[in-house]
Amino acid sequence: MPGSSASAVTAALLRGVERREEARRWLLVLPAGLFVGVLLFFPLLRIVSLSVWDPIFTLRHYGHAFQDPVFYRVLGVTFKVSLLTTVGCLVLGYPVAHLMAHARPAVANFLMTLVLVSFWTSLLVRTYAWMVLLGRRGVINNLLLAVGLISEPLPLMYNLFGVLVGMVHVLLPFMILPLYSVMKGIDRSLMLAAQNLGAGPFRSFLWVFLPLSFPGVTGGCLLVFMISAGYFITPALLGGRTDMMMGQLIELEVSQLLNWGYASALATILFVVVALLFLAYRRVATLRLPSGAS
Amino acid sequence: MRYLYHSVCGLVLMYLILPVFVVIPLSFSASPYLEFPPRGFSLQWYQQFFGLRTWYGSMIFSAEVAFLTMVLATILGTAAALGLARAGFRGAEALQTVLIAPMIIPHIIIAIAIYGWYAQLHLIGTLWGLVLIYSVLAVPFVVITVTGALQGLDPNLEPAAMALGANRVQTFFRVVLPNIRPGILAGAILTFALAFDEIVIAIFISGTTGTTLPKRMWEGIRTEINPTIAAASTILITVSFVLFALLETLRRGLARGKR
Numbered sequence: 001m002p003g004s005s006a007s008a009v010t011a012a013l014l015r016g017v018e019r020r021e022e023a024r025r026w027l028l029v030l031p032a033g034l035f036v037g038v039l040l041f042f043p044l045l046r047i048v049s050l051s052v053w054d055p056i057f058t059l060r061h062y063g064h065a066f067q068d069p070v071f072y073r074v075l076g077v078t079f080k081v082s083l084l085t086t087v088g089c090l091v092l093g094y095p096v097a098h099l100m101a102h103a104r105p106a107v108a109n110f111l112m113t114l115v116l117v118s119f120w121t122s123l124l125v126r127t128y129a130w131m132v133l134l135g136r137r138g139v140i141n142n143l144l145l146a147v148g149l150i151s152e153p154l155p156l157m158y159n160l161f162g163v164l165v166g167m168v169h170v171l172l173p174f175m176i177l178p179l180y181s182v183m184k185g186i187d188r189s190l191m192l193a194a195q196n197l198g199a200g201p202f203r204s205f206l207w208v209f210l211p212l213s214f215p216g217v218t219g220g221c222l223l224v225f226m227i228s229a230g231y232f233i234t235p236a237l238l239g240g241r242t243d244m245m246m247g248q249l250i251e252l253e254v255s256q257l258l259n260w261g262y263a264s265a266l267a268t269i270l271f272v273v274v275a276l277l278f279l280a281y282r283r284v285a286t287l288r289l290p291s292g293a294s
Numbered sequence: 295m296r297y298l299y300h301s302v303c304g305l306v307l308m309y310l311i312l313p314v315f316v317v318i319p320l321s322f323s324a325s326p327y328l329e330f331p332p333r334g335f336s337l338q339w340y341q342q343f344f345g346l347r348t349w350y351g352s353m354i355f356s357a358e359v360a361f362l363t364m365v366l367a368t369i370l371g372t373a374a375a376l377g378l379a380r381a382g383f384r385g386a387e388a389l390q391t392v393l394i395a396p397m398i399i400p401h402i403i404i405a406i407a408i409y410g411w412y413a414q415l416h417l418i419g420t421l422w423g424l425v426l427i428y429s430v431l432a433v434p435f436v437v438i439t440v441t442g443a444l445q446g447l448d449p450n451l452e453p454a455a456m457a458l459g460a461n462r463v464q465t466f467f468r469v470v471l472p473n474i475r476p477g478i479l480a481g482a483i484l485t486f487a488l489a490f491d492e493i494v495i496a497i498f499i500s501g502t503t504g505t506t507l508p509k510r511m512w513e514g515i516r517t518e519i520n521p522t523i524a525a526a527s528t529i530l531i532t533v534s535f536v537l538f539a540l541l542e543t544l545r546r547g548l549a550r551g552k553r
Contacts, residue, residue, distance in 0.1 A: 028377030029389050032370040032433050039430045040396055043407035050410070092306045099303045111307065113542070118310045120538045122491040124508050125527040128515055129313040132320065132328055132524075139316065139330040172310055230400020232494055237515065247402040254406050255498070267403045278398050 044271070051264035061265035070249075071266075078245045081163055081235065082228035088168035089175035089224045090217065097179035097216070101186070112180075119173035127234050130166045131157065134238070162238035170234055171227060175220040182216030183209075215284055222281040226274055246270050314531065321524035328521055339525040349526065352510040356490055359421060359506060363428040363489035368482045370429065371436025376470075378437070379444045396431045401494035404431075409498040419501025427499070428489040435488065436481030443477025476544050483544075487537045491530065 051061050065071045100111045118126070133139045134156035141153040156162055186209060194204035232247035239245070244252075246266065253263035316330070324334030343349045374393060396404070408427050409418070417423035447470070455465040471478075493508040500509040511526050 025377040028373045030377075032374035032437070033389055033392055035370055036392055036396060036430050036433060039408075039426055040399075040404065041392075043411040044399070044403070046411060047403070047407045092309070095299060095303050096306050099299075114307055114311050117535070117538065118314060120487065120534045121314045122493075122508065122527075122530045122534060124491070124493045124511055124515075125317065125530050126313060128511070128523065128527055129316050131515070132316060132330070133313060135328075137328075142330065169309060169313065172306075226398075227400075230402060232400075232402045247400065250402055250406060251497075254409065260410065263406060267406055270400060271403055274398065274400055 047264045048268050050260055051268050054261040061261045062269075064262055065265055065269065074244050074246055074249045077243055078229055081160070081167065081243070081245060082225050084164055085167040085171060085228045086175075086221050086225045088164060089172050090221060092168065093172055093175035093179055093220065094217075097176050097183055100176070100180050101183035115173050115176050118169075119177075123170060123233055126170055127166055127237050130162070130169065130238060134162050134165065157238050158240040160239070160243050162240075163235050163243055166234040166238045167228060167231065171224045174223050174227060178220040178223060179213065179216040182219070183213050186212045218284045219281065222277055222284065226277040226281065229277070230270060230274055317524045317527045318531065320521050321528040323521050323524075326520050328519060328524065339521045342520075342522045343525045343529070348505070348510060349522065352505045352507045353526075353529065355421070355504060356507040359424045359428065360486045360489040362421070362425040363432055364482050364486040366425060367429040367432035367485040368436050368478060371433045371481055371485075372440050372474075372478055374433065375437045375440035375444060379441065393437050394434050397434045401431075401492075405495040405498045408495065412499050418499050419504040421504060423499055424489075424496070424504065424506065427495060428492060429485075431492070431495075432485035432488050435484040436478070439481040439484065440474055440477045443474035447473050476547065480541055480544055483537050483541050487534060490533060 052058065054061065096111070096115075100108050100115075103111065131138070135141070136153045136155075138156065140156060141150075144150045145153065156165075190208050190212070191204050194208045195201065199207065230247055231245065232251065235243065235245045236248055236251070239248075247270075250263050250266050250270070253259045253266065319332050320328055320330065321339055322335050322337070323329065323332030324336040324338070325332065374389075378390060378393075404427070412418050412423050415423075417426075451469055451473070452465055455469045456462075460468065491508060492506075493512060496506045496509040497512055500506045505513075507526065507530065511523055511530075514523055
């Protein structure tokens with residue numbers, strides 16, 4: 001029939017147009033894709049290959065890691081610091097996100113600005129500020145000495161305490177922002193319904209709001225844990241000798257011991273851990289840019 | 295109960311924000327040590343900063359790196375976002391993952407990977423070495439902001455312009471670009487800020503030549519006890535604030551335009 005052959009021609013033409021359109025899109029994405037591919041993935045693959053070729057295929061760098069008590073200690077510290085940082089961020093971030101989600105728009109905007117200002121300030125500057133605050137002759141010790149609460153400076157940094165204070169401070173926005181975006185989407189009438197049915201404010205929070213905010217909790221916790229696990233600057237400046245984390249061990253092996261094979265194996269292990277956490281994160285949240293602009 | 299809740303929130307917000315401001319008064323101190331509250335007022339640490347080539351030179355170098363990164367990453371990222379928009383073509387998701395990867399991978403891993411490679415290529419301590427890797431880190435931010443702007447764009451505008459006789463280039467420059475400009479600008483500001491503040495990768499690949507401001511601070515942070523670092527920090531904070539204010543203005547303007 002002539003009609004169907006005409007529509008077949010149209011369909012073929014449309015397919016041609018579609019294919020051209022697709023090619024055009026590929027062309028637009030390709031420069032960025034190639035750029036990131038060459039400059040990021042090539043060096044990363046080089047690291048993976050350095051970890052197993054030395055000079056022929058070997059797993060001894062991984063063997064070294066899994067037999068070395070130092071590696072286990074560093075892994076333990078990394079896990080402990082990341083976990084405590086995550087818990088700290090959740091405990092401090094949850095009430096703030098809750099307040100932001102329920103405040104008047106003007107107040108919520110102001111609180112958001114505070115969070116973003118902190119988020120925007122250079123990580124190095126904020127860590128330095130904590131060095132100034134927590135040092136032996138730092139602001140906090142001087143203040144406590146002047147008031148007479150203590151007679152000797154407290155050891156506030158170069159230990160686990162200092163690392164946690166700094167890490168929680170730096171990563172708090174990464175908890176507050178996902179929590180807030182989930183809490184903002186919770187239907188407030190559900191809380192009112194619970195209260196109409198006789199639940200007090202506390203019970204309606206516990207049985208209605210809290211479970212509904214869980215996607216934000218999981219997302220924020222995974223994000224903070226993931227970033228903590230690979231952190232370097234804050235633990236390096238505020239931590240002590242015994243609180244070394246994975247990032248610091250990698251840095252030590254590369255810049256002081258020039259042990260590329262071992263450092264590459266450590267980097268590969270860290271990468272796998274973070275990649276697994278990221279896959280878990282993707283299941284619970286879509287990656288959004290934590291900024292006012294998105 | 296309510297009182298407790300509000301005071302907890304207030305304390306957390308103070309914890310979040312006060313440390314940012316603690317270094318500013320220190321940078322105006324007259325004392326050669328870090329003392330709080332600062333004794334006296336002086337601009338000597340700024341004089342020191344702008345008098346020493348190692349300090350102000352590193353700031354100028356950082357600005358150059360940040361500017362070039364901004365240009366390169368904004369062009370690449372905007373093109374990629376346009377290509378990925380209204381995704382659904384083969385491989386789009388894989389490409390998206392590739393483009394997001396630099397945001398996820400710990401910087402310490404990227405730093406040592408690039409360090410080893412750059413050492414072979416003699417790119418350590420060079421302007422372009424830094425610009426190239428910072429652009430990699432920055433592209434995802436541009437992709438995300440421009441994609442956001444494109445999602446707000448009426449999908450009928452482009453076909454309408456073409457039906458009215460505009461060609462592809464005209465359609466892009468006259469119809470698409472003016473509509474997504476805030477997204478592109480936001481991406482550009484983010485990339486500038488990222489390149490100006492980055493420290494982990496700079497520790498490795500910003501050498502004795504081509505030292506960025508954060509790298510210069512890192513070198514002195516444990517050894518120099520005078521407040522020049524506080525002055526450098528204040529400068530970094532000021533730059534961040536200006537960029538943040540620009541971004542917020544942009545966002546407010548965008549929100550008004552949509553209404």
